[in-house]
Amino acid sequence: MNKKTVGVLDLRVFFPYRLAVLEQRVGYATSRHYQHDFDLNRTDWRVVATLAMFDSISATDICEFTHMTKMQISRAIARLKEKNLVVQAVSEIDHRATQLSLSGEGRKIYLRIVPRVLAEEQAILNHLSAVERGQLFKILGKLEHGLA
Amino acid sequence: MNKKTVGVLDLRVFFPYRLAVLEQRVGYATSRHYQHDFDLNRTDWRVVATLAMFDSISATDICEFTHMTKMQISRAIARLKEKNLVVQAVSEIDHRATQLSLSGEGRKIYLRIVPRVLAEEQAILNHLSAVERGQLFKILGKLEHGLA
DNA sequence: TATTGTTATACTCTATAACTATA
DNA sequence: TATAGTTATAGAGTATAACAATA
Helix, strand or coil, X not given: CCCCCCCCXXXXXXXXXXXXXXXXXXXXXXXXXXXXXXXXXXXXXXXXXXXXXXXXXXXXXXXXXXXXXXXXXXXXXXXXXXXXXXXXXECCCCCCCEEEEECHHHHHHHHHHXXXXXXXXHHHHCCCCHHHHHHHHHHHHHHHHHHC | CCCCCCCCCCHHHCHHHHHHHHHHHHHHHHHHXXXXXXXXXXXXXXXXXXXXXXXXXXXXXXXHHHCCCHHHHHHHHHHHXXXXXXXXXXXXXXXXXXXXXXXXXXXXXXXXXXXXXXXXXXXXXXXXXXXXXXXHHXXXXXXXXXXX
16 A cells, blocks of 8 residues: 555544544454343443343433433333343333333343453453553543543 | 442443443544535545545555445445545556545545544543643553554 | 455444323 | 323444456
């Protein structure tokens, strides 16, 4: 390839581009563990992981927690109910709202996925020193806060 | 929301999740400048930015440079030719291959987009100190290298 | 036989908004 | 009137592979 650069912007050092390429690779490496092995897509996995954190939670709360839309969440819940991984009940307090939680089977699958994705995360972060990992998390926090 | 956490994985500190959410926000902020204003999607923009860097380049080279598939690139080139932003000629050396380059109009649009996306990048990175930006680029490089 | 690039097809994902039932 | 959640629809993006032309 002719490497003579005549442009004023080099994608290879453009932060949004580098972030996108990195995210794609990290996402691919991680998603295998729930997508291929347990047939959950990314939204499904996030809903399961969120439900595992709370005793009982509404769909709106999941939207807020996972940064996804109510439509995405509604579809994910429908898929997860179909597979008996999630239980949905009408809220006693507000009959419009629902109380969602993992089923026994849902929690079982969750507990099988967690060590795999955590191991994948560690494998990725192992390319950094302990100091660099600390720097990364601090930087991520600042960027998240700045872009919120 | 009931904040009682009973799970063993907290999405909020899970690196692949944080990376995905950050990338989505950065990508959204950046893409406005070519998507809304110039009707280019992300693939189109990457092809334009790549063509601006090289005098003449083949589709295969663009695939390699942008980490995208030949199908994505082929479609992007078709769209860009339709808009007269890109010129495509058959290679003298290998009649299967093509020599691609930006048209005058293509370069004009490119030069209008560049300052906008660079300003957006700076606005994002301004949430960090100069030292942190240096740390970030070093860390990005290590992760890219590790996941390549 | 292998490679360059295009096209076909089906599938997933996303965005927008209409809709219901409750409040 | 406003909110919780569902459903409809169309559009965008992706993956797989078949294909024609050339090497």
